[in-house]
Amino acid sequence: MTDGDFDVLILGAGSGGYACALRAAQLGLTVGLVEKGNLGGTCLHVGCIPTKALLHAAEVADSARDASKFGVSATLDGIDMAGVNSYKDGVVARLFKGLTGLIKSRGITVIEGEGRVTGPRTVTVGAATYTGKSLVLASGSYSKSLPGLELDGERVISSEHALKLDRVPASVIVLGGGVIGCEFASVWASFGAKVTILEALPRLVAAEDEASSKALERAFRKRKIDFRTSTPFQSVKTTDSGVAVTVEGGDVIEAELLLVAVGRGPSTDGLGYEEQGIVMERGFVLADERCRTNVEGVFAVGDIVPGLQLAHRGFQQGIFVAEEIAGLDPKPIDEAGIPRVTYSHPEIASVGLDEATAREQYGDDITTITYDLGGNGKSQILQTAGFVKLVGLKDGPVLGVHMVGDRVGELIGEAQLIYSWEAHADDVAPLIHAHPTQNEALGEAHLALAGKALHAHS
Numbered sequence: 472m473t474d475g476d477f478d479v480l481i482l483g484a485g486s487g488g489y490a491c492a493l494r495a496a497q498l499g500l501t502v503g504l505v506e507k508g509n510l511g512g513t514c515l516h517v518g519c520i521p522t523k524a525l526l527h528a529a530e531v532a533d534s535a536r537d538a539s540k541f542g543v544s545a546t547l548d549g550i551d552m553a554g555v556n557s558y559k560d561g562v563v564a565r566l567f568k569g570l571t572g573l574i575k576s577r578g579i580t581v582i583e584g585e586g587r588v589t590g591p592r593t594v595t596v597g598a599a600t601y602t603g604k605s606l607v608l609a610s611g612s613y614s615k616s617l618p619g620l621e622l623d624g625e626r627v628i629s630s631e632h633a634l635k636l637d638r639v640p641a642s643v644i645v646l647g648g649g650v651i652g653c654e655f656a657s658v659w660a661s662f663g664a665k666v667t668i669l670e671a672l673p674r675l676v677a678a679e680d681e682a683s684s685k686a687l688e689r690a691f692r693k694r695k696i697d698f699r700t701s702t703p704f705q706s707v708k709t710t711d712s713g714v715a716v717t718v719e720g721g722d723v724i725e726a727e728l729l730l731v732a733v734g735r736g737p738s739t740d741g742l743g744y745e746e747q748g749i750v751m752e753r754g755f756v757l758a759d760e761r762c763r764t765n766v767e768g769v770f771a772v773g774d775i776v777p778g779l780q781l782a783h784r785g786f787q788q789g790i791f792v793a794e795e796i797a798g799l800d801p802k803p804i805d806e807a808g809i810p811r812v813t814y815s816h817p818e819i820a821s822v823g824l825d826e827a828t829a830r831e832q833y834g835d836d837i838t839t840i841t842y843d844l845g846g847n848g849k850s851q852i853l854q855t856a857g858f859v860k861l862v863g864l865k866d867g868p869v870l871g872v873h874m875v876g877d878r879v880g881e882l883i884g885e886a887q888l889i890y891s892w893e894a895h896a897d898d899v900a901p902l903i904h905a906h907p908t909q910n911e912a913l914g915e916a917h918l919a920l921a922g923k924a925l926h927a928h929s
């Protein structure tokens with residue numbers, strides 16, 4: 472006899488866990504959802520949603536600062552962080568309320584507290600024990616640091632601390648030029664802080680196509696964001712006024728704050744996974760393409776599974792697992808088909824293979840085309856620079872779409888369909904894109920790839 476037996480027991484109510492819960496309940500399964508924090512997890516409370524609210528406030532600040540470019544008289548008189556935070560927290564609160572209501576209305580049992588796997592498909596929360604015919608591990612991730620680098624939450628901070636700042640720092644060193652580093656660098660630069668990014672690898676957002684990194688670096692340079700690539704961090708000392716960071720080679724850089732954005736680690740420590748015989752690697756849970764661990768009836772989704780640590784990947788895996796458990800035989804998720812967006816100013820959006828990876832796989836059968844947003848009416852109206860780059864297989868499908876420019880993140884849906892449906896340039900070229908939109912740039916790039924470029928391209 473336990474405190475609750477469910478068809479599906481889920482550990483963690485972040486994007487992966489709650490999506491699984493909603494879909495499983497919709498499919499008529501009984502669901503227990505264990506959560507120690509708030510429903511919605513990192514994405515809703517300390518990740519995607521609040522950071523994108525900050526980025527939107529940053530865009531508003533840029534619009535005010537640059538108003539004269541459009542003939543509008545306005546000035547940026549300052550950033551009221553209390554006001555920014557209240558806007559951001561309001562967005563989170565409304566979404567949280569909606570999600571809580573939705574979960575309740577689906578009859579999902581929410582079990583509040585820290586769960587630990589203590590037996591086959593069994594989770595213990597405090598003194599209570601729950602079982603599931605299937606168990607889904609969805610315990611998420613945490614902000615990593617480097618050995619010996621302690622996050623004190625005051626001078627040396629993670630993105631979670633950064634979201635709670637009640638002031639715009641005068642200066643910040645951002646350690647790590649990945650997605651989080653570039654997004655926060657972008658926000659703080661818009662808010663008027665002096666920003667320096669330190670990146671160990673030779674380029675910013677190194678997981679993206681090289682052309683996207685170069686374009687972001689150009690834009691950041693123009694925005695006076697200082698970035699130092701091929702510059703590994705060595706040590707930090709706190710000073711009276713902030714931090715002094717020493718990089719390899721001996722240079723010392725000072726600022727008010729150090730943001731550590733060197734990746735996220737899987738939250739799996741002490742949760743009993745290994746004790747139950749689940750195969751792990753460097754703290755991650757290994758799962759196959761059907762999200763199954765090596766233990767019968769135990770699934771894993773989201774950031775604890777090696778691969779892209781993106782909310783929408785976890786979300787889709789959660790839905791997949793619910794359908795798998797319900798016997799619907801869903802189609803496995805293609806990791807390369809997961810869209811990726813960095814919401815900096817300018818944005819980077821991509822899906823599929825970058826040029827280097829495509830060349831490794833297909834050699835000279837690859838063809839690429841880059842359409843400059845300079846030729847796109849809406850981008851000119853917005854005064855944004857950038858491009859749409861396509862990587863295609865000669866006489867074959869589009870293998871990758873890479874875009875840079877303000878708001879290009881909104882174009883990724885079409886790019887994802889093109890990639891996932893293995894469309895050829897000739898299939899896309901005749902599609903009619905509304906004018907004037909940035910979507911036209913996607914259409915124009917496919918015309919060019921099909922050898923029918925109407926406007927100039929490079």
Ligand code: NAI
Binds near residue numbers: 652702703
């Ligand atoms: P990341 O892996 O994207 O970037 C970390 C960067 O830190 C890397 O470029 C790495 O080379 C650098 N680094 C590591 N050690 C270093 C050292 N000692 N010195 C200098 N540089 C060093 O990780 P990030 O940005 O922390 O993001 C974590 C996860 O969250 C990522 O998987 C990301 O995709 C996800 N995320 C996604 C967002 C989105 O989709 N818009 C937004 C924010 C995060």
